[in-house]
Amino acid sequence: MKQWYEALFENYAESYDRETFTRGTLGECDFIEAELSADKSKRIVDIGCGTGRHSIELAKRGYKITGVDLSVSMLERARQKAGEAGVQITFLQHDARKLPFEGNFDVALMLCEGGFPLMETDEMNFEILRNVRRALVPGGKLIFTTLNGLFPLFNSVEQFCAAESSNDNAAYRQNSFNLMTFRDHNITEIVDDNGNKQILDCNERYYVPSEITWLLKSLDFVSIDIFAARLGEFSRQHVLTKDDFEMLVIAKLD
Incomplete structure (x- = not known):
């Protein structure tokens, strides 16, 4: 039996691209680029890339991207859009709980609940973080958004x-x-x-900031910063409050 997140994205790629939350791509990529100091040599993996909106925009700016998603239809749409945009991106179908990467990337993105925290158990959600950590080189950076447990x-x-x-x-x-x-x-x-x-x-897991910090520290991330995630306006200036639906997490390995 398919889980809700599998059924949701089975045939929803074109509709997904019309959703309100997809309209913040440019501003969000501006923030990502600033976090990378515009270093085009960084190898980036976009986990839960969906239809590839962040991957494609960053590829347009000259970054080398690998996009990963569970949904075949979302990846098909991503490849189509990348072709139309004239950019080369490697799109792969993988379950974020079973990623094959080991030290392949300098940066991992996981935005708009791309996998984490949609899983049906806390152990599965943690396995995603563990796989992301394994995919990064020493000193690698993880940028992701997740649901703010203070909000509800x-x-x-x-x-x-x-x-x-x-x-x-x-x-x-x-x-x-x-x-x-x-x-x-x-x-x-x-x-x-x-x-x-x-x-x-459907069911989704909300996390409070202290949980996220503890989970990431247990995976050897040494620098963990958490902010409010605002549509199209990611910023280190946005202090997380109880009224922010999502939080933006930036973590770095030693």
């Missing part, structure tokens, strides 16, 4: 999703946040690229 303690996830997705194809209802597991369960309704309605029983 003070705000309604259901109201936030309804407001943010009002113009999108996806609709969310029956959100239920579990204080013991920090998981939000919800019913997500989408219309796929063939016009078929899909109803998915």
